[in-house]
Amino acid sequence: MSEEREMITGIEVPIYLKYHFTAGEATARFLSQVRQGKLVGQRCPSCNNVYLPPRGSCAACGVATTEEVEVADKCTVESFTIVYIPIPGNPIQPPYVIANLIPDGANISFIHLLSECDNDTVHRGQRVQAVWKPQEEWDYAMDNIRYFKPLDEPDVPSESIGKVPVTGWEV
Amino acid sequence: MANLAAVVGIGQTKYQTRRGDVSIAGLLREAAVKALEDAGLGFDDIDAVIIGKAPDMFEGVVMPEIYLTDALGANGKPMLRVHTAGSVGGSTALVAASHVQSGTFKRVLTVTFEKQSESNAMWALSSPHPFSPHLNAGAGGYFAPIIREYMRRSGAPYDVGIKVATKDRLHGARNPLAHLQLPDITMAKVEESPMLWDPIRFLESCPSSDGACAMVIADASLVSESPKPPAWIRGVAMRSEPTMYAGREEVSPQAGRDCAADVYAQAGITNPRKDFDCAEVYVPFSWYEPMWLENLGFAEEGKGWKLTMEGATSLDENGDIPWNCSGGVLSSNPIGASGMIRFAEAARQVRGDAGAHQVEGARTALGHAYGGGAQFFAMWVVSADKG
Numbered sequence: 232m233s234e235e236r237e238m239i240t241g242i243e244v245p246i247y248l249k250y251h252f253t254a255g256e257a258t259a260r261f262l263s264q265v266r267q268g269k270l271v272g273q274r275c276p277s278c279n280n281v282y283l284p285p286r287g288s289c290a291a292c293g294v295a296t297t298e299e300v301e302v303a304d305k306c307t308v309e310s311f312t313i314v315y316i317p318i319p320g321n322p323i324q325p326p327y328v329i330a331n332l333i334p335d336g337a338n339i340s341f342i343h344l345l346s347e348c349d350n351d352t353v354h355r356g357q358r359v360q361a362v363w364k365p366q367e368e369w370d371y372a373m374d375n376i377r378y379f380k381p382l383d384e385p386d387v388p389s390e391s392i393g394k395v396p397v398t399g400w401e402v
Numbered sequence: 403m404a405n406l407a408a409v410v411g412i413g414q415t416k417y418q419t420r421r422g423d424v425s426i427a428g429l430l431r432e433a434a435v436k437a438l439e440d441a442g443l444g445f446d447d448i449d450a451v452i453i454g455k456a457p458d459m460f461e462g463v464v465m466p467e468i469y470l471t472d473a474l475g476a477n478g479k480p481m482l483r484v485h486t487a488g489s490v491g492g493s494t495a496l497v498a499a500s501h502v503q504s505g506t507f508k509r510v511l512t513v514t515f516e517k518q519s520e521s522n523a524m525w526a527l528s529s530p531h532p533f534s535p536h537l538n539a540g541a542g543g544y545f546a547p548i549i550r551e552y553m554r555r556s557g558a559p560y561d562v563g564i565k566v567a568t569k570d571r572l573h574g575a576r577n578p579l580a581h582l583q584l585p586d587i588t589m590a591k592v593e594e595s596p597m598l599w600d601p602i603r604f605l606e607s608c609p610s611s612d613g614a615c616a617m618v619i620a621d622a623s624l625v626s627e628s629p630k631p632p633a634w635i636r637g638v639a640m641r642s643e644p645t646m647y648a649g650r651e652e653v654s655p656q657a658g659r660d661c662a663a664d665v666y667a668q669a670g671i672t673n674p675r676k677d678f679d680c681a682e683v684y685v686p687f688s689w690y691e692p693m694w695l696e697n698l699g700f701a702e703e704g705k706g707w708k709l710t711m712e713g714a715t716s717l718d719e720n721g722d723i724p725w726n727c728s729g730g731v732l733s734s735n736p737i738g739a740s741g742m743i744r745f746a747e748a749a750r751q752v753r754g755d756a757g758a759h760q761v762e763g764a765r766t767a768l769g770h771a772y773g774g775g776a777q778f779f780a781m782w783v784v785s786a787d788k789g
Binding site for chain 1 (some may be wrong): 536537541554600646
């Protein structure tokens with residue numbers, strides 16, 4: 232009892248959380264189609280914008296969305312960042328590119344990984360396409376797409392990004 | 403018509419990487435006791451306690467409020483917790499103010515905190531969702547592409563963020579409570595610091611801090627019972643918008659513009675750059691200074707960066723509208739408290755009690771906070787004048 236001990240001011244107490252994720256109608260529908268390798272969004276009946284992933288409503292118009300629209304796995308880069316920061320336990324090796332991507336036929340971006348690219352030349356308007364995991368690994372998750380890689384296609388001009396469907400420029 | 407209320411006491415802890423000497427309750431009590439001392443009051447003079455913090459995962463302590471009642475002298479009194487992500491410090495102050503302005507209570511103690519050292523906020527902000535790939539990018543990964551879009555649209559030179567990062571740390575070096583004390587910082591040092599989320603460098607990002615901030619807000623009839631000058635609350639506003647919708651303006655969110663218009667109208671502000679003597683604005687990443695200069699109407703769209711580069715927002719360059727004289731979020735970031743620190747520092751300025759970072763003769767100031775995917779906004783206007 233006589234030995235001097237350093238005062239303990241804190242101890243490590245790990246906590247683990249496991250969620251049962253209730254997706255709701257729109258997200259459940261989306262995830263079941265992602266499991267089939269398809270990206271299916273929903274169109275707003277009021278502003279005609281296509282949401283991917285769909286949320287069952289258009290937050291801009293405040294109306295429910297039900298009409299399903301399959302969109303391409305080709306996208307346009309809206310913006311991006313190159314992540315250099317190391318995060319403990321992160322399976323992705325920095326530096327890596329995270330891009331806000333607008334799929335052909337949709338009007339809102341989602342975030343995904345960009346790979347097989349030169350990080351220094353990634354740019355707004357760049358055309359990219361999904362690289363899917365092997366079909367036997369598909370699950371109810373956007374991680375079915377491993378990453379996106381650049382396409383050898385002309386850039387979409389800034390003012391058209393998210394406003395025209397692109398693929399083949401048939402507008 | 404709301405009753406007139408004022409800030410009569412302010413208490414802050416020293417912000418630092420880790421406060422291993424106190425529990426969460428001890429940290430909050432420290433700020434609360436300082437605020438009460440500043441107000442010349444005791445816990446018995448308080449009618450209700452309003453607290454706020456960011457998500458529970460930031461400490462891994464779920465519902466910390468359930469063990470904070472006694473530490474904050476709230477036994478037998480109403481206690482309420484507020485949460486609006488990063489803006490929570492601001493919205494907590496506004497909820498506290500509204501309880502006085504409505505006449506519900508005469509004196510309210512409000513306290514916000516974060517003890518970031520207890521967990522990992524980056525991890526807490528990168529939880530996996532099936533509808534989105536798990537990219538582990540944290541807040542910087544979310545805001546960097548939006549900053550990049552601001553740079554593209556405005557054509558601002560690459561070093562505007564570097565200038566903000568330098569300026570706010572020089573401000574912070576005047577404030578003994580600021581976490582980062584970098585009196586020798588230069589733009590070259592910021593530029594040489596590692597890139598974290600291109601275009602955001604290490605020194606262009608806020609630190610992770612432990613700390614708490616508290617205020618006592620009193621009805622006008624009780625203001626004279628506190629010894630120091632009050633900061634009259636002349637306008638209060640909050641706005642929210644969804645994180646994601648087609649065509650959303652992410653660089654200059656509508657909710658921010660609407661919130662500013664509302665709070666300015668209440669306080670009779672018609673030209674923010676002229677009518678305010680200073681502002682404490684939530685800038686967690688350097689580029690958010692020029693972006694919010696525009697969103698809040700201090701500059702025209704696309705021109706905010708010019709104010710920054712001209713030194714208009716710098717105390718050291720005798721700018722006409724100093725922003726974040728306390729050092730801002732870039733110098734101290736106990737997330738849940740960061741918004742309230744803005745509100746409290748605006749109040750310190752108009753009370754003439756800001757020490758070495760005082761703007762001489764400041765009479766009217768803006769306190770601002772934002773949070774979530776830049777979707778929650780909270781603002782107040784405080785003044786030495788009753789109006």
